Each structure stands twice: as structure tokens, then as C-alpha cells.
Amino acid sequence: MDILSKVEPRDLKLNANEWVYNSLCQLILSGEFVPGISFTFRGIANSFGVSTMPVREAANRLISEGALDMSEKRRITVSQMTQSKFDELKVARLNLEPHLAGLALNHINSKRLNLLINIDKNLDYAISTGNVVDYIKYNYQFHFGIYEAGLSPVLLPLVRTLWLRFSPFYRIVAGRAGTQTMKDFHKSAIDAIKDKDSVALINAIHSDILEGMEMLNESLNE
Amino acid sequence: MDILSKVEPRDLKLNANEWVYNSLCQLILSGEFVPGISFTFRGIANSFGVSTMPVREAANRLISEGALDMSEKRRITVSQMTQSKFDELKVARLNLEPHLAGLALNHINSKRLNLLINIDKNLDYAISTGNVVDYIKYNYQFHFGIYEAGLSPVLLPLVRTLWLRFSPFYRIVAGRAGTQTMKDFHKSAIDAIKDKDSVALINAIHSDILEGMEMLNESLNE
DNA sequence: CTATCATATTTGTGATCACAAATTAATAAT
């Protein structure tokens, strides 16, 4: 698998293991990895042109975060989704992300607001053209564009691990309804940010998660 | 520091890195580690009688979970608590743990119930004798004795990382009010389990977290 | 005794090697 072409080049200020970790995260969060595909340490190491050491550190971290599995011994796979996992991810998201957005609201300046508006435009375009990978990418960017404003040292990394777990599963949707039926509550979120209306933002994020997870749930049950 | 004496002997069925990881978790969750103390990979490796390899994997995992820090370069420390971290931990706990308890309720059989009653007895004794380390240990055992019944694949590991982050901070309480002022809602939780009353259990856990975190918060502000 | 600088030691990182266990390929037998 050609990985290097889909990954940011290495910033030499970063350690090799951080580069590999960030790259794998990016590949997972942008929907490049589909549940079930498997790797080996040596395989990833060759793809990145590093030794197995930094790969072990990066992959083990992702395994401990639940994004990857070391199942069926001696193989690293992208975790499969189960109904039980999905239900818990949904609960966790609904209980954490709206609150996280509320914490971030006061730290969203006009520059960041414009960024969000721009991301949402790209998102709409991805939906209209049926580009699922772009949809996944921009949806992530929109949510974390809000969340990251708050610099929450605990909740932000926590929520990121939730996204690492369900993002690969998004790809399953591609083979089904496509992007036509996708609705989002990003417009209400943007309005709420403009109004500095915390309650409205929390509601918008809550509804957005509910809608998005419902769509995923339908793909799970078939 | 003499670590091996406070740690379970190695089960040879487990990998070295898992043994080290589990041991470090146990030391953190039982309050043996106090915020700020620092280690090196080689130091831990010598304590455990293994090479640095498994220590790197275990410690890096704990770092990514937020329990340890690799701050002030070249030294591994037990993370310091800040008000901001604390507030987020409190929110996360309140939003996840009561629900987790609710999910577990139906899986608590009479054997586990008796276990919980027994743990709570030990907890009461620890409080009456002012033994903070035992208090921390049994409080953990009580909560996770409930949570683990549900086998929740996402929420359970998530909540465990929250406990890894605030447990060392419990020790600060030792130098302050002691255990005399400690209240807990474990009796109400046990009653709720006996009655199979989900709402009552959720309320009991919620109150217990609120009470416990409030006590910790007082120690933070002085 | 204090401050400054050079030296020695210790640190995390990454590469490499050895090894047993697991997987895959190849061979033999029916």
C-alpha cells in the first residue's frame, strides 16, 4: 500500500515515532483506512522508510487507544465495529462533545469562525459530489475546529480517541446511501457561534452527532 | 525506589510490557505514586529486572493516556493536577460513570454483590483508621467492581484512563483533612443494586463522584 | 566561598539482532 503519498512529509523537528503516529491518525481520521485491513510492523516501517522501533511505539499507542487491534495474533488490523461498541461511542460522544463545544465557544475568534465557514463550504461540496472521503475529512475538521479552540487538556484528547474508533467505519456508508441523504447541523452551529449562544451551540452539536450516528447505525444493521 | 515488593509477581503468560504496564497502573491507581515524582526508563527497567524495551512500551502508553508526563525533557513524571484538568475530569466522570454503572447493573449477580459489600466494609475500615492508601484502593475496587460487570468495551477503558489521571492526586488529601470527613454513597449504591433500581444506582454514583471530587477540589485550592 | 566553564555521565531515540511462535509454502501420501 502506498502510504507516503497520502501523508505529510516528515518534519525533522518531530521524532520519527510522532511522525508515524500523526500520519496513521491522519489516515484513520480521513477515512483512508477501512475496517479490517491489516498491517505488520515491518510493513509499515518499510512504507515510512524507518525502522520498526518508531512504528511499534506509534502502533501500540493506537492499539491502546482502541483504534487498531492486535487481534488474531501477529497482525495489526483496523478495529471492526460492533453494535455494542457503537452504542457506547454514541453515548460517549453525546455526553462529551456538546460540552466540549460549549467550553470552546468563548475562544472562537472571527478568524477561526471564518475558517469554520470555509470548511463547511468544502463539506457541502463533498456532499453534493458524493465524495465520502472528503466528507469525512471536512466533518472532522469542522468539529475539531470548534473543539480545539478551547484547548481542553483532558476532554479534547479523549474525544479524539472516540473519533479514531468510528471514523474508519464511515467508509461503510459509501457503499450504501451515499452522501445524498446526509444532513448536518453545521449551519445552526455557525449561527450559534456568531451569536455567542452557548445553549444553541450545544444543541446544534448534539443534534449533529445524533444525526450522523443514526446514519452510521443504519449501515451497521445491514 | 523498591517497586517489586509492591507489585504482583510476573505471570509468565503475559508479555513483559504488559506486566510492567499493569504494575505501573496498579501503583498509580492504588495511590503509591504521588504527583511529581519522576523516573527514567532505565531506572524502571532495573526495578523490574527487564530491559528498557518493555518499559518504553508501558510508559509510553501511560503517557498517551495522560497518566504520566514526559515533560521537562528526558524525565518521566507523574502528571501534576491543574484546576483546568480537574474540572474536565469531573465533567467527564459525571457524564460517563453513572451511565456506565447503569449499563452494568443487570450483569451484577449475587456473588459480585457480596464482593462489593465486602469491599465497602474494607473501605469503611480504611476511613475509620485514616488509611488513605487503602481508601484509594478500595474505592477503586468498589467502583470498578460495578463498572466491570458490564464489560463495556469502550466506556470502561475510557473511564479507567480518567482514574489513572486523578488517583495520584488523592494522596494530597492525606496531608489535609485526612479520611474523617469522607462521605460515600456506596450504601445507597448497594441498596440500588439489591433493588435492581437503575435510576437509584445512577443517582448514587453521581452523588458519590460529586462528593469525592469536591473533597479533592478543596485540596487543589490551597 | 561563589561563579563559570569544561568534562563526564546519563538520558531518550532509533537501529539492529536473536529468538520463539505463528503463518505460509512446499512436499508427500492417499
Added chain:
DNA sequence: ATTATTAATTTGTGATCACAAATATGATAG
């Protein structure tokens, strides 16, 4: 052609080594 058995390869794990960067130590000068 299919299955059973054996050989070859590949895998993750853990130990060891090299190295640059950071820390600790000691000598020297004021």
C-alpha cells in the same frame, strides 16, 4: 485433486548498541 505433514519464511517481543542531546559533576578562576 485433496489432505496431512514438514520445511521455510515472517511475525512480534525483548535485548543490546550507537548516538546526540541534556544533565550532573568537577575543576578552575575570581
